[in-house]
Amino acid sequence: MHRLRVFLLEHGLDAIIVCLAAAAALTIVTHTGSTGTDDVGVVFHAVAVVVMSLALTLRRRAPFAIPAGTWLSSATLSIVDGSLIAGQAPLSIVGMIAAVLLGDLKDHRQARAGLAVVVASAATVAYQDPTHAAGDLFFIPGLFAAGWLVGFTLHARTEQAEAAEELAARAEWQRRNEGRVAVAEERARIARELHDIVAHAVSVMVLQVGALRHRLPVEDVTSRETLRNVEEAGRDALTEMRRLLEAMRRDGDPLDLAPQPGLGGIAALLDTVRAAGIDTDLHVHGEAVDLPPGLALSAYRITQEGLTNVIKHAHTHRAEVHLRYCTDGLELEVRDDGGGPTTTDSLGHGLVGIRERVALYGGSMTAGPTETGGFALRARLPLGPG
Incomplete structure (x- = not known):
């Protein structure tokens, strides 16, 4: 067939x-x-x-x-x-x-x-x-002129359909291109944020190695030389990280001198949302544990993006944030009861950044309308061994 x-x-x-x-x-x-x-x-x-x-x-x-x-x-x-x-x-x-x-x-x-x-x-x-007959001289040419008009109309419809297809293909290309740009920008942002965390850890190690080297006996030349090499390698690593950060920073981007936020900053984040006219509650489930700085930063950014979507798209006055501490990971949920978008595409490229952060730690993420109405963003960040 x-x-x-x-x-x-x-x-x-x-x-x-x-x-x-x-x-x-x-x-x-x-x-x-x-x-x-x-x-x-x-x-x-x-x-x-x-x-x-x-x-x-x-x-x-x-x-x-x-x-x-x-x-x-x-x-x-x-x-x-x-x-x-x-x-x-x-x-x-x-x-x-x-x-x-x-x-x-x-x-x-x-x-x-x-x-x-x-x-x-x-x-x-x-x-x-x-x-x-006399009327045939007008009727017959008019009949075939009507056939010509049918072909002309069909061509106009075809042109409109082709233009619509071209416009849709161009919009799809633009959407994909913007998605790739958003992914690249978010990865650069994650790298800049993680730079501060890693740089702080390396700085502490360098200082501790230097302090330990000065406390060793003078006659222990081998140990002192080994620690000196470790200290110099750490300082060289810090220098290269700063150069890399400067290369990743776009022209005009201000220097971010403030410490990177963690879960402790969610309370202040909720105050900002409440100031925007949305009553937001925080619910913590399970016993809170200390999280790695990078994971805590990603959890904060995910929550921040979820609340931003509530402000922009939910058209509601109430939202909830749930933090669940599990034995093997951290679960986050930002939900509202508004009549916002029914698809995730209309939320822009904010969810692209969330997916990148979740993928960085091998987690999972879902976003979409709930059965009771509203919209929910859920993410799970697994904890590594220890």
């Missing part, structure tokens, strides 16, 4: 044209006796009609010349024999197909020229018909 459908889409019109050409030739041959035409004339007329009709199968090579040539050939043959074209249903259908094809041209100037060819040729065919 699929192959048949593809064949009909690609060659269905060609098959119809071939059938019409055969029917027109058969009609000419069967009416030989009634018209009194000799055999040579019958053959000439049949061949001319078949060639004129089958030429439409080459329309893709010359979209304007072939359909226009079909109509001009019809007018010419009607001058030779007035009853040859008029009154033949297969040739009328061939003419209608040619008229629609001329209306469906991409070049509007050629399409308008095609309309003139159709109207003039149809009027010629109608005028050369020995049995024509």
